[in-house]
Amino acid sequence: MTFKVTALGVGDAFSALHYTSCLLLEASGVALLLDCPHPIRKMLREGTNGQVDVQDVRGVAITHLHADHASGLEGFAYDAHFALGRRTPLLAGPEVLAHVWDGHLAAGMAVLRDAEGPHQHQLESFFEPG
Numbered sequence: 001m002t003f004k005v006t007a008l009g010v011g012d013a014f015s016a017l018h019y020t021s022c023l024l025l026e027a028s029g030v031a032l033l034l035d036c037p038h039p040i041r042k043m044l045r046e047g048t049n050g051q052v053d054v055q056d057v058r059g060v061a062i063t064h065l066h067a068d069h070a071s072g073l074e075g076f077a078y079d080a081h082f083a084l085g086r087r088t089p090l091l092a093g094p095e096v097l098a099h100v101w102d103g104h105l106a107a108g109m110a111v112l113r114d115a116e117g118p119h120q121h122q123l124e125s126f127f128e129p130g
Helices: 040-047 073-083 101-109
Strands: 003-009 022-027 030-034 057-061 088-091 111-114 117-120 127-129
Touching (some): 003 040, 073 088
Parallel strands (some): 030 057
Antiparallel strands (some): 003 022, 111 117
16 A cells, blocks of 8 residues: 655745645545645645545545634535535544534535525535544
């Protein structure tokens, strides 16, 4: 089995030269993100020469909810949900999972509108928390 680690971002929150912290872990054809900053799709494309995108990522692990580690979760979730029609496993410690929806994502994702009107959503609408 081959295990591959690709550093998609190595900068801190104040870096003007590098994307913020993010690793792509790959083994046996399965890709996992360790942290998910914005702009995650661009980071994936640049870091893998276009070989890996959201559809290839089978899970996201978040270390903590600072923006330089988790600001890409909303965009990642929308792409997986609307373009791919799937939920993605979200791995984190209990203290992170306890706050990821109400303290981070709900403001932009809890109520979405379509032609039929507004629809309420929750973390489980987009992710499989664990």
